Amino acid sequence: MIRLGVPSKGRLMQDTFDWFRARGVVMKRTGSDREYSGVIEGVEGVVPVLLSAGEIPRDLAAGRIHLGVTGSDLVREQLGEDEVAEVAKLGFGHADLVIAVPAVWIDVETVDDLDAAAAGFRKAHGHRLRIATKYHRLVRDFLQSQGVADYQLLDSQGATEGTVKNGTAEAIADITSSGETLRANHLRILSDGLIHSSEAVLWASRVADWSAGDRAAMAQLARQLGVGSPV
Amino acid sequence: MTPKAAIRAEGERLLQAFVAAGAVPVETDILQPAGTLLDLYGEDIRARAYVTDDPLKGEMMLRPDFTVPVVQAHMAHGADPARYAYLGEVFRKQLRGSGRASEYLQVGYEVFDRASPEAADAEVFALFRDLLAGLNLRPVTGDIGILMAAVRGLDTSDRRKAALLRHAWRPTRFKALLDRFAGRAPVPQGRLALLDRLKAGSPAQLIEEAGVFVGIRSPDEIIARAEALVADAETPPIKAPEAALLYDLLSLEAPAAHALTHLRGITPMLPAIAPAVDRFARRLEALAAKGVDVATLAFEASHGRTALEYYDGFVFSFLADGLPPVASGGRYDALTAVLGDGAFIPAVGGVIRPGLVARLKGAT
Numbered sequence: 001m002i003r004l005g006v007p008s009k010g011r012l013m014q015d016t017f018d019w020f021r022a023r024g025v026v027m028k029r030t031g032s033d034r035e036y037s038g039v040i041e042g043v044e045g046v047v048p049v050l051l052s053a054g055e056i057p058r059d060l061a062a063g064r065i066h067l068g069v070t071g072s073d074l075v076r077e078q079l080g081e082d083e084v085a086e087v088a089k090l091g092f093g094h095a096d097l098v099i100a101v102p103a104v105w106i107d108v109e110t111v112d113d114l115d116a117a118a119a120g121f122r123k124a125h126g127h128r129l130r131i132a133t134k135y136h137r138l139v140r141d142f143l144q145s146q147g148v149a150d151y152q153l154l155d156s157q158g159a160t161e162g163t164v165k166n167g168t169a170e171a172i173a174d175i176t177s178s179g180e181t182l183r184a185n186h187l188r189i190l191s192d193g194l195i196h197s198s199e200a201v202l203w204a205s206r207v208a209d210w211s212a213g214d215r216a217a218m219a220q221l222a223r224q225l226g227v228g229s230p231v
Numbered sequence: 232m233t234p235k236a237a238i239r240a241e242g243e244r245l246l247q248a249f250v251a252a253g254a255v256p257v258e259t260d261i262l263q264p265a266g267t268l269l270d271l272y273g274e275d276i277r278a279r280a281y282v283t284d285d286p287l288k289g290e291m292m293l294r295p296d297f298t299v300p301v302v303q304a305h306m307a308h309g310a311d312p313a314r315y316a317y318l319g320e321v322f323r324k325q326l327r328g329s330g331r332a333s334e335y336l337q338v339g340y341e342v343f344d345r346a347s348p349e350a351a352d353a354e355v356f357a358l359f360r361d362l363l364a365g366l367n368l369r370p371v372t373g374d375i376g377i378l379m380a381a382v383r384g385l386d387t388s389d390r391r392k393a394a395l396l397r398h399a400w401r402p403t404r405f406k407a408l409l410d411r412f413a414g415r416a417p418v419p420q421g422r423l424a425l426l427d428r429l430k431a432g433s434p435a436q437l438i439e440e441a442g443v444f445v446g447i448r449s450p451d452e453i454i455a456r457a458e459a460l461v462a463d464a465e466t467p468p469i470k471a472p473e474a475a476l477l478y479d480l481l482s483l484e485a486p487a488a489h490a491l492t493h494l495r496g497i498t499p500m501l502p503a504i505a506p507a508v509d510r511f512a513r514r515l516e517a518l519a520a521k522g523v524d525v526a527t528l529a530f531e532a533s534h535g536r537t538a539l540e541y542y543d544g545f546v547f548s549f550l551a552d553g554l555p556p557v558a559s560g561g562r563y564d565a566l567t568a569v570l571g572d573g574a575f576i577p578a579v580g581g582v583i584r585p586g587l588v589a590r591l592k593g594a595t
Contacts, residue, residue, distance in 0.1 A: 080327045102446045106437040106459040109425040115404075117448070117456060119397060125454055128270070136277075144275050147404025149397065152274055165445045186443045191421040 005068035045217030093200035099193035204230035249316035306571035347413030353517035373534025384503020414468030
């Protein structure tokens with residue numbers, strides 16, 4: 001049986017259900033609102049597993065689910081290329097992982113400026129310029145590839161935009177869709193500070209055990225969805 | 232797979248050879264305070280080193296190299312001059328699927344000696360060559376000091392020289408900066424727009440208009456950099472002949488004796504490198520005196536310019552096809568100043584990976 005991990009609540013769940021329904025695969029949550037279980041109609045050999053979107057990468061990597069819908073930001077942050085395969089981009093859940101600095105930093109427009117400002121900042125303050133984020137790997141890989149030095153990543157699992165005002169960080173790297181919250185917190189996105197354009201993606205686990213029956217079911221599901229089969 | 236006992240035995244053999252060469256054996260902790268290493272290498276090291284938490288001491292790293300703790304111990308209470316040897320595990324995260332070991336033994340030899348740096352360079356290189364003889368390794372040498380001297384001698388602003396020196400170990404960034412300072416790369420669009428804005432109004436006024444002031448980077452710091460940007464835009468590009476010499480230097484690869492002749496040839500046009508070239512010449516003499524054939528010894532001016540390094544002069548590696556470097560080392564004078572709170576001593580050293588030596592010897 002193919003286990004298909006889908007987000008268990010909110011907009012992401014509804015958009016996922018809609019995407020599958022448009023392709024003739026109907027999913028429903030069953031039981032009470034608090035009970036995370038579901039049924040699927042229109043396809044054989046697949047069972048939906050309702051999970052928190054944040055847990056889906058981990059379950060794909062562990063092979064506990066064969067397929068899963070979650071944001072590309074979370075998967076790229078947590079998993080390697082050999083752990084999952086991208087089956088289809090779903091066209092919703094768009095958000096950008098960006099670097100933002102105080103709007104009053106009129107001398108900082110690009111990543112190059114950020115690097116130079118970090119050198120000056122370290123000299124003046126005796127510590128590296130702090131960038132608050134929860135996307136450590138994506139941000140570090142981005143800054144390393146650009147050759148930025150004299151910064152440090154500060155872990156922030158929520159309300160990241162507020163860290164600058166609170167004096168715990170000098171800049172942030174966070175997900176934004178409209179930039180509204182950033183502006184409200186007096187921050188501005190660097191002109192070349194786009195680290196990752198995220199959207200909801202249907203992933204296949206390369207780690208999960210795909211039996212012959214699972215492969216056959218996957219081929220049928222892929223035809224139904226109009227996507228390539230990952231296995 | 233080479234058995235661990237064979238690797239350990241190979242490590243002990245090399246350690247004893249270092250002791251016989253006059254080194255004092257030293258031990259260091261496996262758990263190292265993360266702060267020192269992060270301040271030195273930057274955030275990039277998190278991708279390479281294992282980080283863990285200690286309830287009392289905070290963030291700690293599993294020893295990613297010996298040089299830092301050995302230098303720290305020397306700067307705190309070392310004899311002068313001093314030679315040290317050590318043997319133990321280091322830990323490095325590897326890329327998924329690379330098949331490379333994430334924990335392995337290193338055996339090393341470090342020389343802290345003010346008397347004759349070039350003789351010390353040759354001493355370390357020749358010792359490594361002797362210990363690795365018969366393994367058919369390819370030695371490669373370099374000298375980051377020549378490149379740094381060339382940058383210091385450029386006819387441009389101190390700010391530009393400092394920016395280049397800061398990125399001497401990040402070749403991509405260094406090249407991008409040099410391209411811009413030499414006028415070979417266009418000024419990025421974002422920078423042009425920024426300069427227009429800065430010229431249109433006073434920085435203080437622009438800050439005022441930008442909205443609510445947040446963060447601890449002060450208006451004075453912002454204004455100072457804004458003014459520096461405007462000044463830099465008016466700095467003429469590094470002159471083409473001078474820039475050409477620097478590009479030439481970055482890509483110089485030749486047998487060492489030939490490289491020296493080449494460097495002597497360009498010194499009149501780049502006089503600032505003269506002392507570094509003299510040091511290079513003295514080193515080749517010292518190497519020749521140790522029986523190294525400098526007419527064939529490989530020299531690459533950019534060798535050792537990778538992130539997570541701290542070498543600022545002579546560098547060397549002993550390479551085998553399809554393996555990580557079997558041995559590597561170099562001079563790190565500046566590191567002793569950074570870790571020594573202002574105190575300074577010329578230092579050179581290197582490490583060998585006994586696991587690779589045992590593998591090449593076919594230990595079973």
